Amino acid sequence: MDLYELAVFIPPISFLIQCGDKVCSLYPS
DSSP, rough: OHHHHHHHSSSSSSEEEOOOOEEEEEEEE
16 A cells, blocks of 8 residues: 555645655645
């Protein structure tokens, strides 16, 4: 699973998702 897919899959999303070409960075709020 991709980080992006994981973040989308998890209901409580308190993260800001910034996606580039293939790299996604998760920043906790």
